[in-house]
Amino acid sequence: MDAIKQNKDREYQKYVSAKMPKTNILRNCTSAFLVGGLICVIGQIILNIGRNYYNLDQNSAATFTTIVMIFLGGILTGLGVYDDIGKIGGAGSIVPITGFSNSIVSPAMEFKREGFVLGIGAKMFTVAGPVLVYGIGSSVVVGFIYYFFVR
Amino acid sequence: MESKRLGGQTIILKNRPKIISNSSIVGQKESQGPLGEFFDIVMPDNLWGEDSWEKTECRMLKEVCERAIEGANKKNTDINYFFAGDLLNQIMTANFTARTLGIPFFGLFGACSTMTESISLGAIMVDGGYADNALCATSSHFCTAERQFRYPLEQGTQMAPTGQWTVTGAGAVVVSNEGNGPSITHITTGKVVDYGIKDVNNMGAAMAPAAVETIKAHFEDTGRNPQDYDLIVTGDLGRFGRELTIDMLNKEGYDIASRYIDCGCEIYGEEQDVQSGGSGCGCSAVVFSGFILKKIEEGELNRVLMGSTGALLSTTSTQQGESIPGIMHLVVIEKGEG
Known part of the structure; x- marks a missing residue:
């Protein structure tokens, strides 16, 4: 009986994936490239401003750029624009640091009605939290590998 | 009794x-x-x-x-x-x-x-x-x-x-029990049906088998066929789920395509950027009470097979990798006095 049900399930799942409307990969990749590229161009302009107008060295200019981009991502999220950019850009607007900012600001806005502690405090990192955990976690692993085998 | x-x-x-x-x-x-x-x-x-x-x-x-x-x-x-x-x-x-x-x-x-x-x-x-x-x-x-x-x-x-x-x-x-309005004549209660679809972005496919089984059970129980209804309605299968339902019922020998609508496909226009269509409790609720009942009262429809489809998932069940169970309940609505 279980085998028959499993078979039936598998057949249905195969049937569904055969009929399913497909995402337009070419179009999505193109718009991700354009939106992501545009964000990076803006970042580069800010970096150049930091270097040329404020006479920062390369490292400080990079930090300066990061701070400004996070700020812009947060502002655009607050104004309700970033979700529209994300609808078009997809990965192009998620991967740059503005997307990271968006993923922290948007739950903070969403859950403020549950209060500062259990709402904003607890929910702010629901989206970005896993990225931080595994980002920092993997850097530790890579650090160990470097320390024991490469150095 | x-x-x-x-x-x-x-x-x-x-x-x-x-x-x-x-x-x-x-x-x-x-x-x-x-x-x-x-x-x-x-x-x-x-x-x-x-x-x-x-x-x-x-x-x-x-x-x-x-x-x-x-x-x-x-x-x-x-x-x-x-x-x-x-x-x-x-x-x-x-x-x-x-x-x-x-x-x-x-x-x-x-x-x-x-x-x-x-x-x-x-x-x-x-x-x-x-x-x-x-x-x-x-x-x-x-x-x-x-x-x-x-x-x-x-x-x-x-x-x-x-x-x-x-x-x-x-x-x-x-x-x-008294007053004027469309009557409810039959009720077909659905069973929970699950064909192992796990994709929360594909509720139409998760619920379509439930819709098919309840509609089939209704025809078998009552001895009626699609031609007995002016309109057959499902709740929120969306464009893709609707397509699957028509196709699967065809294989069962019921051709409903010409008299079948899905509330999720009707409520939004194609240009409204909603992908497969609408969903939610409110979807079949407003289409039924706003649109279908009015069409019955106006006399454009005489007998309607009305269904609402549900995807019985929770955020916990999907995070734990469970599939999405579906259900559909049907009521038959008829115009006028009986």
């Missing part, structure tokens, strides 16, 4: 309870869709002057319930039972609305199948003589559903082509 059962899943309501009034409310996006003109109230915005989306949804449900009672020329005390449910955890909207209305209350969770589930139970109560009037209602709100089931609103994400947009809307009907 004379049996009122037909076959395995269907019952016949010999006293033909009537739907004596109805009410519907929608948000801006729904009002801009092809059915926009049929809804009773359109909210100016998604918050409607409240402090939270949840409060807005409670007010929507309360508003349609009060309007439906008023439309039936009744008072709250004339209503013997209130059947309602919604999508939020612990059916918060329905509970809070019942607190305001002060009517004896049965809270339901049937996900998006709640509209026909509540009508089924209300009609059984009235037909059996246990109630003179029953109020049946449900609601959903895009913003409350989105934050509970998906992502924060302002997060930049893309919808899958099979994704569906939760309808902001609420609908209510009063079922009564």
